[in-house]
Amino acid sequence: MNLTRSAWMAALLTALIAPVATAVAGEQIVPVQNCTWCHGTSAQGYAMAPRLAGQRPAYLETQLNSFREHFRDAPLSKQYMWSATAALGPQAARDLAAYFSTIPPRAANDGNTNLATMGRTIYMNGIPDANIAACYACHGPNAEGIRDIPRLGGLSRFYLKARLEQWGQGYHSVPGSPMPLVARPLASAEIEALASYLSFVK
Numbered sequence: 195m196n197l198t199r200s201a202w203m204a205a206l207l208t209a210l211i212a213p214v215a216t217a218v219a220g221e222q223i224v225p226v227q228n229c230t231w232c233h234g235t236s237a238q239g240y241a242m243a244p245r246l247a248g249q250r251p252a253y254l255e256t257q258l259n260s261f262r263e264h265f266r267d268a269p270l271s272k273q274y275m276w277s278a279t280a281a282l283g284p285q286a287a288r289d290l291a292a293y294f295s296t297i298p299p300r301a302a303n304d305g306n307t308n309l310a311t312m313g314r315t316i317y318m319n320g321i322p323d324a325n326i327a328a329c330y331a332c333h334g335p336n337a338e339g340i341r342d343i344p345r346l347g348g349l350s351r352f353y354l355k356a357r358l359e360q361w362g363q364g365y366h367s368v369p370g371s372p373m374p375l376v377a378r379p380l381a382s383a384e385i386e387a388l389a390s391y392l393s394f395v396k
């Protein structure tokens with residue numbers, strides 16, 4: 195059987211359009227504009243919504259599913275992301291995650307420069323006396339993330355600080371996350387330092 199010219203064109207068009215708007219049998223089309231009006235036109239983060247650009251695709255996908263299942267439950271997650279993911283099927287979540295991960299990330303650079311050195315020391319070495327693990331062991335030497343462990347470099351100070359506080363306050367992100375154990379012993383000055391340092395990492 196010959197593949198007709200128009201069938202070939204249709205296949206090519208689908209491949210080109212797929213990462214931007216997804217449609218699979220039984221799933222709604224989700225245009226990226228549904229996301230970028232909060233996360234910023236190039237997904238670099240805006241106001242309370244974090245940067246998605248350059249994030250690990252497996253991490254984005256897991257978090258989207260976690261919002262949809264109401265497992266990730268911090269106040270801003272409930273307020274914004276529960277409704278944003280209510281109609282998001284698993285395939286659409288995977289496609290959006292793949293799309294945002296390919297956008298080159300820019301650093302927020304909004305931390306306190308005086309705290310960056312202290313933040314870097316904690317990031318690289320942890321605080322052995324306080325039983326705080328070195329972040330770099332999981333998030334990578336340049337905070338670039340690996341597999342489903344997220345990139346932290348260049349996220350905004352506001353967002354990083356809120357996330358690091360929330361685990362200590364008993365909110366959840368994904369089942370089985372090591373982060374509650376890692377973050378609970380962090381003092382607020384240490385959280386400030388880590389968030390400042392990481393906001394500058396490219």
Ligand code: HEC
Binds near residue numbers: 271
């Ligand atoms: C009305 C605003 C709004 C819309 C629309 C929105 N988001 Fe969000 N998003 C947020 C906010 C605010 C947060 C931070 C939640 C928190 O800190 O608990 C967030 C968090 C996230 C996170 C977690 C990022 C991380 O680093 O853990 C992902 C992933 C995400 N959004 C993806 C999306 C996608 C994909 C869409 C479109 C389907 C979307 N968002 C639509 C406001 C929005």
Ligand code: HEC
Binds near residue numbers: 317332343376
């Ligand atoms: C044992 C491995 C491990 C260690 C050590 C670790 N992390 Fe994580 N971290 C993870 C995993 C896995 C996730 C994703 C799961 C989740 O969302 O809870 C994560 C998520 C995060 C997030 C959420 C990012 C986002 O986009 O919302 C932040 C912030 C974070 N870690 C900061 C740190 C800091 C700071 C340290 C060091 C004090 C650290 N982590 C140490 C494994 C680790």
